[in-house]
Amino acid sequence: MSTLRPIGKWHLLGALGMLALIAGGCASGMSTTHGMPITRLTGGQEIPPVGGNNSGSTDIVITLTKCPVSTTSNPCPQAFGTVTVTGFTATAAHIHRGKAGANGPVVVTLTKTGENSFAVPQTMYVTDSDYGAYNDNELYVNVHSANNPNGEVRGQLRPTP
Numbered sequence: 001m002s003t004l005r006p007i008g009k010w011h012l013l014g015a016l017g018m019l020a021l022i023a024g025g026c027a028s029g030m031s032t033t034h035g036m037p038i039t040r041l042t043g044g045q046e047i048p049p050v051g052g053n054n055s056g057s058t059d060i061v062i063t064l065t066k067c068p069v070s071t072t073s074n075p076c077p078q079a080f081g082t083v084t085v086t087g088f089t090a091t092a093a094h095i096h097r098g099k100a101g102a103n104g105p106v107v108v109t110l111t112k113t114g115e116n117s118f119a120v121p122q123t124m125y126v127t128d129s130d131y132g133a134y135n136d137n138e139l140y141v142n143v144h145s146a147n148n149p150n151g152e153v154r155g156q157l158r159p160t161p
Contacts, residue, residue, distance in 0.1 A: 037061065037160060041085065041141060041153035047103050056085030056116075056153045058141045060095065061160050062126060062134045077131035079108055083118040085143050088152055093118040093143040097133050100140070100156050107139065118143070135159045 039058045043050030060081030067076035083093050093112075098104025107130050110118035126134070133139055137156055145152040 037158055039141065039155040039157055041083070041143060041155040043148075043153050045100070045140075045154040045156070046142075046148070046151045047101060047154075050148050050152055052087065054085065054087035054145075054153055056083060056143055056155070058083040058155060058157070060120060060141060060157055062131055062139075062157075063160065064131075068123060068125075077126050077128065077134070079120045079124045079126055081120050082113070083110060083141055083143060085116045085153060088116075088145045088147070090116050090118070090143050090152070091145055091149070093141065095120075095157070096140050096142050097130060097138060098140060099138050104138075104140075110141075 037059065039060070041056035041058060043052055043054055058081060060079060060083065062077050062079045064075035065078040067074065079095065090112075093110040094106045095108040095110070096104045097107050107126060108120060108124055111121050113119045130139065134157060137158065139157045140154055141157060142151040142154045144150070
């Protein structure tokens with residue numbers, strides 16, 4: 001025998017449903033199916049800016065993992081992730097070191113995996129200095145094209161929380 005009045009039961013079910021939707025939305029945030037943050041790539045972030053509607057996204061992150069060869073238990077910063085672009089044919093992609101609004105040197109050359117997709121090479125480790133730059137928002141992804149060999153789209157990498 002139900003102790004809830006019929007109207008009270010619907011209010012309770014509605015409230016629980018809304019709570020589930022809100023909790024699910026907050027938990028997922030802006031991420032890929034791998035749970036990594038997504039960084040948007042645009043021509044407007046290039047230095048100098050590149051016009052047009054070309055774009056891309058990346059889920060690249062750098063995390064501390066077990067070092068492949070180490071006599072200590074110190075972790076090593078390892079890069080993971082992919083890049084996908086649309087609107088142009090990509091020729092190359094890299095992770096560069098530089099603040100937003102400034103160009104910088106290549107840190108990692110990404111591997112082309114499709115016509116407009118790239119990935120971090122397997123077991124790609126970066127220096128402790130580059131890991132510090134990543135945590136200070138000073139690494140960016142730059143994707144190049146034949147029309148813009150210095151960079152077609154770009155996006156600053158954001159460290160995972």
